[in-house]
Amino acid sequence: MHIYDISVPIEPGMPTWPGDTPLELKRVEFIAKGANANVSRISSSVHLGTHVDAPIHFLEGGSGVQDLPLRVLNGRAYVVNLPKARVIDAETLENANIPPRTKRVLFKTRNSKYWAQKERKFQEDFTAVDASGAAWLVQKNMHLVGIDYLSIAPFGESREPHRILLGNEVVIVEGLDLSGVKQGRYMLHCLPLKLVGSDGAPARAILIGV
Numbered sequence: 001m002h003i004y005d006i007s008v009p010i011e012p013g014m015p016t017w018p019g020d021t022p023l024e025l026k027r028v029e030f031i032a033k034g035a036n037a038n039v040s041r042i043s044s045s046v047h048l049g050t051h052v053d054a055p056i057h058f059l060e061g062g063s064g065v066q067d068l069p070l071r072v073l074n075g076r077a078y079v080v081n082l083p084k085a086r087v088i089d090a091e092t093l094e095n096a097n098i099p100p101r102t103k104r105v106l107f108k109t110r111n112s113k114y115w116a117q118k119e120r121k122f123q124e125d126f127t128a129v130d131a132s133g134a135a136w137l138v139q140k141n142m143h144l145v146g147i148d149y150l151s152i153a154p155f156g157e158s159r160e161p162h163r164i165l166l167g168n169e170v171v172i173v174e175g176l177d178l179s180g181v182k183q184g185r186y187m188l189h190c191l192p193l194k195l196v197g198s199d200g201a202p203a204r205a206i207l208i209g210v
Helices: 090-094 112-116 131-139 159-167
Strands: 003-005 024-029 039-043 051-053 074-082 104-109 144-147 171-174 184-192 200-209
Touching: 051 184, 090 131, 131 159, 144 184, 159 171
Parallel strands: 074 104, 104 144, 144 171
Antiparallel strands: 003 200, 024 039, 051 171, 051 200, 074 184, 184 200
């Protein structure tokens, strides 16, 4: 059994969405200074690194992270490699040869090189799913969709793809590091923090070879 850690390391200086609160991870109590234990404080956007989106992120009155179904966040998944895609639209997906009956799909794209190269600067031209691609995924009855950058939707065009997917109860996982993973079938385990009422939450995600 081989376990692939597809989570982005959470550390100061990591890329974050423009305008989001950047990560601050600070030690506030020190054994060396007489404290009983070392204790740290964290401050950041909930859409940090590898994370999930909840419906309320783009749907007023939608549910929060605590209601995302664990049965969807864990199970068989297919990683599809689209190294030449600049946008993942319906035509791209129609030609991607995603196996029938796939319910969880993770997109490995040219974005993965950013994680492999430890790129700290936010990249606006990342590959993402447009509205036609989102509609295609809903039509194919996908339960979960993941992408190897900080948004499932293109920069500056985020609303409609998110609304299509979240409005049809498709779980979105963003910020995956798929640089060390080949195309194929895996078991996905993705466990976001249970932040009640939150529109997103950081997650630890792994793939297990099957």
